[in-house]
Structures are given as structure tokens and as C-alpha cells.
Amino acid sequence: DTAVSQTPKYLVTQMGNDKSIKCEQNLGHDTMYWYKQDSKKFLKIMFSYNNKELIINETVPNRFSPKSPDKAHLNLHINSLELGDSAVYFCASSQKTSGVSTYNEQFFGPGTRLTVL
Amino acid sequence: TQLLEQSPQFLSIQEGENLTVYCNSSSVFSSLQWYRQEPGEGPVLLVTVVTGGEVKKLKRLTFQFGDARKDSSLHITAAQTGDTGLYLCAGRFSGTYKYIFGTGTRLKVLA
Numbered sequence: 531d532t533a534v535s536q537t538p539k540y541l542v543t544q545m546g547n548d549k550s551i552k553c554e555q556n557l558g559h560d561t562m563y564w565y566k567q568d569s570k571k572f573l574k575i576m577f578s579y580n581n582k583e584l585i586i587n588e589t590v591p592n593r594f595s596p597k598s599p600d601k602a603h604l605n606l607h608i609n610s611l612e613l614g615d616s617a618v619y620f621c622a623s624s625q626k627t628s629g630v631s632t633y634n635e636q637f638f639g640p641g642t643r644l645t646v647l
Numbered sequence: 648t649q650l651l652e653q654s655p656q657f658l659s660i661q662e663g664e665n666l667t668v669y670c671n672s673s674s675v676f677s678s679l680q681w682y683r684q685e686p687g688e689g690p691v692l693l694v695t696v697v698t699g700g701e702v703k704k705l706k707r708l709t710f711q712f713g714d715a716r717k718d719s720s721l722h723i724t725a726a727q728t729g730d731t732g733l734y735l736c737a738g739r740f741s742g743t744y745k746y747i748f749g750t751g752t753r754l755k756v757l758a
Contacts, residue, residue, distance in 0.1 A: 534689070561744075571733055573690070573748040586745050620689050635680075636746070638689025 533557070534639035536621050542645045543611055550607045551642045553621030561585075562604035563622040563636065564596060573620070579604055611646045618643050650674055651738055651749035659755045660726055668721045668752045670736035677741035679719050681710055684733040693721075726756045 534555045543549055555562060563586070564576040578586035579598040593609040604621060618641045624634035654669045670679070678697040682690035694703050696712035696719065703710045707730075709722040719736055733753050737746040 565748075571684075571751045571753070573735060573751075575745050575747075578744060580744075622689070635692045635695070636690075638691070640687070641689055 534621055534623050534637050536619075536639040536642050538642060539640065540643050540645075542647065544647055545611055545613060547611050548607070548609045549611060549644070550605055551619055551621075551644075552603070552605045553639060554603050555621075555623040555637070555639075556602065557623055557625075557637060559623040559625045559637070560601055561624045561634070562598065562601070563624075564604065564606050565620040565622060565638075567618045567620060567641070569617070577604075577606075608644075611644075613646050616644055616646045650747050651736060653734075653736060653749040653752045655752060656750065657753050657755075659757065661757050662728055663725050666723050666726060666754070668723075668734055668754070670719045670721075670738075670749050672717050672738060674738070674740070675716050676738035677716070678739050679712055679716070680737045680739075680746065681719070681721055682735045682737060684735060685731075690733075690735055723754075726754075728756045728758050730754060731756050 537552045561580045563578045565573050566576055567573045576588055576590050577596040581601050582598045595607045598604045620641045621639040622636040624636045651672050660666055678695055680695045681693045683693055684690040694710045699714045699716045701712045707724045711720050723730055733751050735751050736749040739746045
């Protein structure tokens with residue numbers, strides 16, 4: 531199936547640990563995103579890459595570092611995990627056409643529920 | 648600062664009833680999208696509106712973009728249990744690549 535996939539689905543870890551979440555899309559899209567959804571279901575963008583280039587970098591702690599080895603993959607590494615990092619993290623992708631005037635459908639992955647103990 | 652406020656936050660209705668969800672902002676958006684999210688899954692796009700005053704219909708769902716492109720509404724006619732979910736609006740500012748998501752409306756349709 532064509533889709534956006536994330537691994538792992540669930541991640542439970544201790545404070546202070548370092549963890550990574552992986553995302554892959556086989557839709558042929560140019561742009562990928564990471565979002566954080568908190569317990570109140572508020573969805574906030576963290577990062578976006580277009581063709582491996584960082585185009586959106588919101589105000590997130592520098593413990594969060596995205597990496598895009600190619601345009602089909604966008605991974606999220608988190609250092610020194612804190613209790614407040616507990617949330618559901620969503621990866622998404624969209625087909626960015628030329629310029630910012632286009633409006634693109636974002637396809638979301640199933641999410642990774644991160645619990646920091 | 649929350650730029651996109653949705654109301655109501657929670658809504659529980661009986662099957663067959665009509666409902667409207669609102670998405671309001673003091674900012675002007677170049678486009679606005681509505682998504683539905685079911686438990687354990689990512690949001691799925693329902694519609695994109697780009698022109699002030701635009702109305703789009705998707706079966707029993709009617710979406711409207713405000714004339715000033717600051718607000719939007721989603722109206723569901725004769726709700727069904729399958730409409731249950733979290734509804735999210737997302738607005739994009741002109742000249743930017745990112746969408747700002749609203750606070751969400753959790754809808755539960757009871758049989």
C-alpha cells in the first residue's frame with residue numbers, strides 16, 4: 531500500500547534517554563513534516579523538509595533533531611528525553627509544487643505514541 | 648498564542664441530527680483545510696477552501712470559507728455514527744509553507 535509509515539507505533543522510555551522515530555513515505559512526495567500532538571489533541575508543526583532541505587524549523591528544543599537521508603525518509607531523534615516530551619508524534623508528507631501559493635494535501639502517518647517515565 | 652479557535656470543543660449528538668463546527672481566527676489565511684482524525688490514526692484531509700465565501704460539499708458535509716478568509720464552518724447534515732471523530736481545521740498564511748492547526752472539535756454521534 532502507498533502510505534506514510536512510522537516506526538515504532540509505541541515508545542516507552544525513561545527520562546534522560548535518547549530515542550529515534552523513523553518515517554518513510556512511498557508517495558513520491560517532495561515535502562515531509564513532523565508534528566507533535568499533545569494530550570489535548572492540539573497538533574503543532576515542528577519541522578518540515580523539502581527535498582532533504584529544512585524549510586520549517588519551529589521553536590522546539592534543540593534536543594530534537596530531524597534528519598532526512600533522502601526525500602522519502604524523515605527521522606526524528608530526541609536527546610535527553612523529558613516528561614513533557616510525552617505526546618503522539620505524527621509524520622506527514624505532501625507534494626510541493628512550485629512556490630508557496632499552492633495548497634497541498636498532507637498525508638499523515640499513523641503516529642508514534644511516546645511515553646516518557 | 649492560539650491562532651485558530653474551534654467551537655464547540657466537544658459535541659455529542661444523536662444520529663440524524665445536524666451540527667455545525669466553527670473555526671475562527673483574527674488572522675487572514677490564504678487557504679484553509681479541514682481534517683478528520685480517528686483514534687489511533689493520523690488526520691485525513693476532507694477539503695481545502697481557498698476563496699473567500701467559497702462553499703464546498705462532500706456528501707452530507709458542507710464547508711464554508713468566510714468572506715474575509717478569517718473563519719470557516721463545517722456543517723454536517725443527518726449525522727451518522729461513522730462521523731464520530733476529531734475534526735481539525737488548518738489554516739495557511741500567504742507566503743508560508745506551513746499550516747497552523749486549530750484546537751479541534753471532538754464529535755461523538757450516538758446511535
